[in-house]
Amino acid sequence: MHQPRILRELRASDHVHRSVKAEVRHNLLTKLRAGEPRFPGIVGFDDSVLPHLERALLAGHDLVLLGERGQGKTRLIRTVTGLLDEWTPVVEGCEINDHPFAPVCTTCVRKAREMGDELPVAWKHRDERYGEKLATPDTSVGDLIGDVDPIKIAEGRTLGDPETVHYGLVPRTNRGVFSVNELPDLAERIQVSLLNVLEERDIQVRGYNLRLPLDILLIASANPEDYTNRGRIITPLKDRFGAEIRTHYPQTVEDELTLIRQESMPDIGADIPEHLLEVIARFTRLVRESTAVDARSGVSARFSIAAAETAAASAVRRAAITGEEHAVARVCDLPSMVPTLRGKVEFEVSEEGRETEILAHLLRRATAETFRNRLGGADLAPLTDKFAEGSQVESGEMVPAAELLRRIGPVNGLAKIMAKLGMGAGDESPGHAAAALEFALEGLYLMRRLSKDDLDGVNVYRT
Structure with a gap:
């Protein structure tokens, strides 16, 4: 022109x-x-x-x-x-x-x-x-x-x-x-x-x-x-x-999810399944609503963005150390967000010294809410039956996806669980299957249908 x-x-x-x-x-x-x-x-x-x-x-x-x-x-x-x-x-x-x-x-x-x-x-x-x-x-x-x-x-x-x-x-x-x-x-x-x-x-x-x-x-x-x-x-x-x-913060979980997808770094090198993004979105909303947090200072949208990036970085780190071919974030990567995000939140003076404990509790609540939303009506009997005879499954941040799947063994209805968690036909890697099963195990624990021992970052699920 x-x-x-x-x-x-x-x-x-x-x-x-x-x-x-x-x-x-x-x-x-x-x-x-x-x-x-x-x-x-x-x-x-x-x-x-x-x-x-x-x-x-x-x-x-x-x-x-x-x-x-x-x-x-x-x-x-x-x-x-x-x-x-x-x-x-x-x-x-x-x-x-x-x-x-x-x-x-x-x-x-x-x-x-x-x-x-x-x-x-x-x-x-x-x-x-x-x-x-x-x-x-x-x-x-x-x-x-x-x-x-x-x-x-x-x-x-x-x-x-x-x-x-x-x-x-x-x-x-x-x-x-x-x-x-x-x-x-x-x-x-x-x-x-x-x-x-x-x-x-x-x-x-x-x-x-x-x-x-x-x-x-x-x-x-x-x-x-x-x-x-x-x-x-x-x-x-x-x-x-x-x-x-x-102005205001996102008013729905869907808006929070859209914001996380749009703003988080796309080139970290790990896939974050939809159910984990929902956990992060609900976690952010629970932190904003918590009476332990100074409501006047607010909780920035950068909180959820940094949380997603930290979870992805944890998966990339595991893949680099263990030799996994494709990094996929799992529930075991979420606790690493707590110390990272602690400095982004202004707590009430009365809660001094309990900041990490409060954030960890709210993260568990967010995980439980997401489990009820995604897998609340799912048939998880094939998974719980594996613990009927007193067996246990050990997971953790350094356990590769293939090894976790070997420890759990075949699970009937795994495809239905993955579908309910928003995993499509292209999400069939061992990493995605492990992410789905570990989330189900964590949800069963939070619903008190399983027990869990947390031993220095190693999670042992049992009856």
């Missing part, structure tokens, strides 16, 4: 100059009418958060996403750039992405006056029209808005020359989407610098007589005020945001 390279060509084309918010509104309406996905990769917000976000964008509002850690606020903000035009023209070399039809910075205004219709035009992809700043206490007004550039002064320009200004992140994202993450962490005197950006749509730099009208969509994220004592959003700034939208 030919893109005009000078202003004359751009005027002769069918290009229409729209503000960022008008651009977002137009493209959002187009997707809504066509029934296309508006925010790809966002899970569990379809009927709650996204309708509010769409209304805010259609209204042309700057907005704040408010929610606990790990609820996907930043991920959601980044998807908004998908509502921008794929390509947009800018004055070539402009630091703040001026539109060739309406330049605003001193340099571009001078160029446009001198060059007229020969003004050079460059094109920016929508991925380049996004700016982001994590608000930290050491963030300065210069970082966000701009400051005097001492190098330009040293080159001989006068201090009052507007071209001596070094623009900050906000003006450099002009005609784009700018995100301030964890806005309450920004010092109050720095938050004041955003007041003009949101209301008057311009910036001021160190007393310069510089009015720079910005075309920008500003989206901030914040934790609820009762969660953090590090700061707050000042009232005048809060008033200038057009919308405040609350």
Whole structure:
């Protein structure tokens, strides 16, 4: 596709100059009418958060996403750039992405006056029209808005020359989407610098007589005020945001499962059967609901993602040590998640010293719930009959799948058990069969139909 390279060509084309918010509104309406996905990769917000976000964008509002850690606020903000035009023209070399039809910075205004219709035009992809700043206490007004550039002064320009200004992140994202993450962490005197950006749509730099009208969509994220004592959003700034939208954690096990599948690393090298992913999803939900956990801090979606990756890594480690051809995670890999995940959870002060015990208990509950959901009505008599004469089966993290199957022996109805656990025709390896049988054994133990001795990571199942 030919893109005009000078202003004359751009005027002769069918290009229409729209503000960022008008651009977002137009493209959002187009997707809504066509029934296309508006925010790809966002899970569990379809009927709650996204309708509010769409209304805010259609209204042309700057907005704040408010929610606990790990609820996907930043991920959601980044998807908004998908509502921008794929390509947009800018004055070539402009630091703040001026539109060739309406330049605003001193340099571009001078160029446009001198060059007229020969003004050079460059094109920016929508991925380049996004700016982001994590608000930290050491963030300065210069970082966000701009400051005097001492190098330009040293080159001989006068201090009052507007071209001596070094623009900050906000003006450099002009005609784009700018995100301030964890806005309450920004010092109050720095938050004041955003007041003009949101209301008057311009910036001021160190007393310069510089009015720079910005075309920008500003989206901030914040934790609820009762969660953090590090700061707050000042009232005048809060008033200038057009919308405040609350986010939340996945509300169903299915949403949690979708999130784990989507976000966990695909290249660890191990297969995690569906029933183990369900255990992890239920485990995460139980941790969030536990009275032993500080509800104000929340339990991030990264908790379940890290859990799945840890279980897969445990299976890969076993395969490397024992020589297994194909690594498949099993129930014996789940306890390794507990010490790994302990640091991701804020516990109530009264539970100090019991963190590992609490997480291990919740993991057992999640396993039991998944067993009831998946195998609650299954005929497991052929498996329990193997223990009728006092025999026992030894398993553990370092027991290869083939060896575990040898110890258990043939089990009638194994295919039905695997089918109930979501294993299809392609999941017929020894690793998958061992994963199914070990999960059944663990479930029978948790239902008190078998006993289990845990001896330094070696699990002995018996009657």
